[in-house]
Amino acid sequence: MKPTDVQIFGDRLYVTDLKNRCVRAYDKTKRKLLFTLPRDPATADIRSKLFAPANLAVDAEGRIYVSDIGAFRVQQYAPDGQFIRQFGQGSGDRPGEFARPKGVAVDREGLVYIVDAATQVVQIFNPEGQLLLYFGEMQGSSPGLDLPAKVAIDYEHTAMFDSYAAPDFKIEHLVIVTSQIGERKVSVFGFGHKI
Numbered sequence: 001m002k003p004t005d006v007q008i009f010g011d012r013l014y015v016t017d018l019k020n021r022c023v024r025a026y027d028k029t030k031r032k033l034l035f036t037l038p039r040d041p042a043t044a045d046i047r048s049k050l051f052a053p054a055n056l057a058v059d060a061e062g063r064i065y066v067s068d069i070g071a072f073r074v075q076q077y078a079p080d081g082q083f084i085r086q087f088g089q090g091s092g093d094r095p096g097e098f099a100r101p102k103g104v105a106v107d108r109e110g111l112v113y114i115v116d117a118a119t120q121v122v123q124i125f126n127p128e129g130q131l132l133l134y135f136g137e138m139q140g141s142s143p144g145l146d147l148p149a150k151v152a153i154d155y156e157h158t159a160m161f162d163s164y165a166a167p168d169f170k171i172e173h174l175v176i177v178t179s180q181i182g183e184r185k186v187s188v189f190g191f192g193h194k195i
Contacts, residue, residue, distance in 0.1 A: 009058040016053040016066065023053055023066055025081065035081045037064060048083030050075065055150065059106040067101040067114065074104055074114050076129075087112055087129050093119045096131040103150035103177070113151045113175060120145040122177060135189065136177070146182030151175060161190055168195050 002019035013028040023037040038048045051070025058064055062079035065087075073088040088098045099118030106112050110127040121136040122145075136145045154174040165171050171190040179185055 004053065005055045007056050007058050007064075009062060014056055014058065014064060016056055018052060018054070021050050021053065021070075023050065023056060023064065023077075025064075037066065037075075037077050037081050038083060039081045045083070047086065048075065048077075054101070055103050057104045057106050057112075059110060060108065065104045065106060065112060067104045069100055069102070072098045072101065074098075074101055074112070085129050087114060087125050095123070095134055098123075102148065103152075105151045105153045105175075107153045107173060108155070113153065115145075115148045115151045115177060117147050117149060117180075120148055122148070122151055122175065136187075144182065144184065145177060145179050145187060146184070147180040148177050149180050150178045158190070158192075161188060165190055165192075169193070170195050 001017050003015050004018050005016045007014045008028060011028055013026045015024045017024055025034045027034055050066060050068050052068060053066050054069050055067045056065060064077045066075045068075055072091040073086045075086055076084040078084055089096045091099060093099055098116050100116055101114055102117045103115040112125045114123050121134045123134040124132045126132055154176060158171040158174060161171055170192045172192040175189040175191060177187045
């Protein structure tokens with residue numbers, strides 16, 4: 001096993017296994033393997049297979065999102081491990097495509113945030129897998145992301161960043177992105193609305 005990420009949700013512990021090309025779902029108290037994603041890697045449909053799983057997230061409904069560097073997409077699975085859909089249209093650097101998808105996070109509204117380490121942006125998809133927008137810029141710009149790896153959503157600490165927002169803007173949540181190289185290792189973006 002070669003673990004690359006871990007998530008805890010309810011009574012489950014999810015671990016990405018790069019070596020065996022799967023995600024392992026464990027009962028966190030009994031330490032017992034419940035199932036893998038895909039459910040049967042040897043016979044899985046090509047759409048549900050994982051080739052190089054990197055990061056994962058779990059939404060409020062228990063659905064699992066897995067970034068797959070080897071397939072240039074993010075896979076979504078039901079809480080029981082059944083494949084639902086993919087996010088991303090394949091390899092590329094155009095909006096809606098991925099060259100190196102890494103970090104993935106889901107906000108309270110079900111929007112899916114996916115970091116692309118190669119294009120150095122974060123793309124936001126609706127729950128049905130349609131691209132809504134993207135943000136971030138390559139190194140050298142003020143919001144530059146340098147080999148971004150992880151994204152997280154935070155609703156608890158918005159007040160700490162109010163002084164950085166325009167006076168007529170209310171921050172509703174933060175999107176925090178880590179970069180592996182460059183001067184700025186952590187970038188914080190505020191999402192919200194005009195007052």
